[in-house]
Amino acid sequence: MTSSSRASRGDRQGETKPSRTSAESSHVINNLDLCAQMSTKAGSEVLFEKVGNAGVITLNRPKALNALNLTMIRHIYPQLKNWDKDSETDLVIIKGAGEKAFCAGGDIRAVTEAGKAGDSLAQDFFREEYILNNTIGTYQKPYVALIDGITMGGILKEQFEGVGLSVHGRFRVATEKTLFAMPETGIGLFPDVGGGYFLPRLQGKLGLFLALTGFRLKGRDIQRVGVATHFVQSDKIVSLEKDLIDLKSPSNSDVAQLLDSYQEQSSLDAEKPFVLQEQTEAIDRLFSAGSVEEIMENLKRDGSAFALKQTETLAKMSPTSLKLTFRQIQEGARMSLQEVLVMEYRLSQACMRGHDFYEGVRAVLIDKDQSPKWKPSTLSGVSEQAIEECFSSLGERDLKL
Template sequence: FSIILIVFTHVVNVLFGVSLCVLEQMSSQAEPDILLDKVGRAGVITMNRPKVLNALNLSMIRQIYPKLKKWEQDSETDIVIIKGVGGKAFCAGGDIRAVTEAGKVGDSLAQDFFREEYILNNAIGTCKKPYIALIDGITMGGGVGLSVHGRFRVATEKTLFAMPETAIGLFPDVGGGYFLPRLRGKLGLFLALTGFRLKGRDVQRAGVATHFVESQKIPDLERELVELKSPSAEDVSRVLDSYQNQSTLGADKPFILQKHISDIDRLFNSSSVEGIMENLKADGSEFAVKQAETLLRMSPMSLKITFKQLQMGASLSLQDVLVMEYRLSQACMVQEMFHPSASVILMLVDKDQSPKWKPSTLSEVSEQSVEQCFSSLGEKDLAL
């Protein structure tokens, strides 16, 4: 992608030479942002904002949540399928620019968006019906939250997954603190701190997706899922397994990180971000040097918050992780280091890929400032 603009908690909108504002203006108001259909005995959620890579906004969240809860209780609904249109993205993130602007002036949108998004993430994670996310295309930020907590996640060769929030001074939210530390070894921590991108079959090999199916087979897969009669999760799994077995694209290539898995487990095994940096520098291999260079470009504050987020999240429930991440999201809205002037807007509008972090080094980030971001919000805490 020629211009990487924004990855804010649940935002990565990859734009091609034009600003998000222009794309928003181009987006037709005649078309609904979200389609919620009943097809046979399946509830089908379709994100319908292809011109902005199906970016998630508050209106969409407010439509999806009650429909998901209704389908979960409906005896006439057996499964839920979520997908995106346009061929480029499942959902590239959250429509966050308005949220960051609201945060600067104290508008309630800064609380409402995160609160209601996380409540939706939890509803997906606890859904009693088989929930199938067809992540065909860019899946980042908010798109990860709409998919990764569901029972089934189907990647294709078009899937591009990443949680690169540390690159703009934020943290991998939408339950990132829950699913990332549960990936094998230190892989989740590596992905969280470096923002490394996984593509295609590698998204499944990493454990982010449950299945890999070639993109051209997705319409047939969806049709077969919809035609299932009172399916159990095992029935859905058998169909997905069948389509995966038919999909040989990329099967002959090893996992992109396979030769580095032991290195990642060793180098990212530390009690602090500083310790990881020391490991990387001491190792001196080409891989280690590259990761050290990557981390040096990231927000020092974000790296430390993300490290603690995953460290704590490894032993917490999804609900407790979302409560923790809501606290972090609100810290992002009030602390100077997170303000759009410091990073997000520079990358969004000025296309400046070298934001000036504050604090600028890991040593300048105090433990007290990190702890403060995790502090209880009292009666304003997220309630699930």
């Protein structure tokens, strides 16, 4: 998987002194800067430390699996901008507190309630989250995500997100505890946070398969497919972090060399084959199609146990989400990360205007009956015009990066 261009952006705010931002920044950025100052307080949801010449971000909601919310986004963004500008910060490390998760998501209920009420949070969360994703994707200094635990783009209990804080960074370190999935089609959403950029860049049709089915990858397999850049055993992560911090003015190649050496020392599960090794050819063949309907036909015609299982999985997903996701992956393969995020913001707002997102949240998170009533309920009921409208420009409300 290739990362996005690291071209420098011209909208950098502030110095490491947290009291000042650039003249061009609005009161929103000033508020974000204030959040960054506040975040150093004990018990904050996100913690910032300077350890030597390393900036260390710790997502600090272990009981909530370090789920991301808008307040945390508003903490992280200005701190990243400040550290990128700071001559005494050489690299950034991001990790999760506790032993269970790197980051399993965001406050989905708050977004749901806001969307129903027409509250601005439904716009603000996605807009500011995607701006943060782009900042990570274009970061000039080495950015290392230690993904020791759950990281999901979709929902887990009451969370979604997590992937966007790691996958667009230059270095992503998975361990045997790492769980990765993008199961948004099961909640009436789509694999956002730049999923339309990195998923189609995985080998063959694997990205499309993961996007449509929400299939989970674990441990070393996450590095094998390219979602992570390295695999390091979890008992070596503390030592790795210390060695990263001890690097003196490291270049990206210096960081890569250190991570490579740790990966070479990590033999756990090295002999285990890739979980989808025997299905790789089938995935490429069955998911090579011009529409979701064609994929379903391919699966039914194939008739293998694997194909029938995928048919059952896809039948449970939102038909609208499946069609949105299929086109998102097609379009994203030809786009830059920035273009993908603009597209995905349009899709996020279409989902906020629609039915299936709210119904998916109800069925999976609130009533937990696992029986969403999708509208339309069939793929044939989702018109091309309805999908086209989801991709249409929002005019002045489009995401600006």
